[in-house]
Amino acid sequence: MATLKNSNAHAPATEVVHLGRDPQRFDGFVNTPVVRGSTVLSPTYDDLVRGHGRYSYGRQGNPTVEGLEQALQGLEGSDGVVLTPSGLSACSLGLLSVLGAGDHLLMVDSVYRPTRNVCNTVLARMGIETTYYDPLIDEGITALIRDNTRAIFLEAPGSQSFEMPDVPAIAAIARARGITTLIDNTWATPLFFQPHKVGVDISIHAGTKYIGGHADLNLGTISAVGPAWGKVKATHRTLGITVSPDDAALGARGLRTLAVRLAHHQQAGLEMARWLAQRPEVSRILHPALPDDPGHAIWKRDFSGASGLFSIILKPVPEKAVAAFFDALKLFGMGYSWGGFESLAIPFNCNEYRTATTWNAEGPAVRLHIGLEDIDDLKADLDNAFRQMQTHT
Numbered sequence: 001m002a003t004l005k006n007s008n009a010h011a012p013a014t015e016v017v018h019l020g021r022d023p024q025r026f027d028g029f030v031n032t033p034v035v036r037g038s039t040v041l042s043p044t045y046d047d048l049v050r051g052h053g054r055y056s057y058g059r060q061g062n063p064t065v066e067g068l069e070q071a072l073q074g075l076e077g078s079d080g081v082v083l084t085p086s087g088l089s090a091c092s093l094g095l096l097s098v099l100g101a102g103d104h105l106l107m108v109d110s111v112y113r114p115t116r117n118v119c120n121t122v123l124a125r126m127g128i129e130t131t132y133y134d135p136l137i138d139e140g141i142t143a144l145i146r147d148n149t150r151a152i153f154l155e156a157p158g159s160q161s162f163e164m165p166d167v168p169a170i171a172a173i174a175r176a177r178g179i180t181t182l183i184d185n186t187w188a189t190p191l192f193f194q195p196h197k198v199g200v201d202i203s204i205h206a207g208t209k210y211i212g213g214h215a216d217l218n219l220g221t222i223s224a225v226g227p228a229w230g231k232v233k234a235t236h237r238t239l240g241i242t243v244s245p246d247d248a249a250l251g252a253r254g255l256r257t258l259a260v261r262l263a264h265h266q267q268a269g270l271e272m273a274r275w276l277a278q279r280p281e282v283s284r285i286l287h288p289a290l291p292d293d294p295g296h297a298i299w300k301r302d303f304s305g306a307s308g309l310f311s312i313i314l315k316p317v318p319e320k321a322v323a324a325f326f327d328a329l330k331l332f333g334m335g336y337s338w339g340g341f342e343s344l345a346i347p348f349n350c351n352e353y354r355t356a357t358t359w360n361a362e363g364p365a366v367r368l369h370i371g372l373e374d375i376d377d378l379k380a381d382l383d384n385a386f387r388q389m390q391t392h393t
């Protein structure tokens, strides 16, 4: 790409607009076209057998896919990025790139639940053993490292529960021992946390969430540095993982507005979290950007912002009251995923799957995504839902 590739010379809001685009290459059109294609024709025999062309085959390189990969590479400050068809496939491909039979993996207990399932099924079948660790273990992780530990997987903050692990401390311990680190960085996006800058080898995103930003796309991204990049690139190519150019174009389209959307999600999320903290129905807020959150100091040290996803713990109420709360919501949708323009709410219970830590919630837990709607309308929707809840207590 002609301009701004890997520049890091501009503020992130500028980079998301300009990275990975080369209008003059496409007759001046601002966006990289959606190039659909498998076969790429060579002009001469010599070009064909010596592989002189910029592209050789659709699966192995496509201008639309490449444009998004290069934009993300610039934002992450890495040696390269590959795209995958979903966030979960990015997590599994990242793991498969660096682990083999007989290896040991340390996996954070607060990881996105389907990533756990990859470890407990496919990796286990391949002879890769997983030990789950407490997200707040910090330097204590040293005691869990074995001779065959090849990778440590992090997620910050934890899915649903929002604990903040000390990523730089764990990355430093791993690097000193030649252990590869991977992080699921979906919550922060590349704008609010750059894992490679604190020594993490592989940075993974569900592009499905804020990068896509419109609840109309499943996409995964894997960024890597050093020897890990060679492994990710080779495994991605060997397994034949591809993303459609249409999906890559949707990812790029979302990326262009990521900075302004995130600024709003952050501000609205914090305002809503503070409002909820005053509600008599709410016991606690799990949001690392709030000063009294246990993970706040680490968040403040390592992250430059917070997105619009957080959880609340309600004071104890019967399940029928929780059901009344959810069924009364009109603007908040009930559904999985997040990071789109719309507000969402789901109930959750970490005790269903955790193994290394116990989840001591004093009441029902609710995860909220604060979307781009008017904040007062969203408060009114929650206020009404709380009133309905109270009629069932």
Ligand SMILES: *Cc1c(COP(=O)(O)O)cnc(C)c1O
Pocket (backbone or CB within 6 Å): 085, 086, 087, 088, 089, 091, 112, 159, 184, 186, 187, 205, 206, 207, 208, 209, 218, 219, 220, 337
């Ligand atoms: C949603 C999510 C994923 C998975 O993304 P999909 O595109 O749904 O596969 C992975 N990690 C985190 C933290 C997520 O929230």
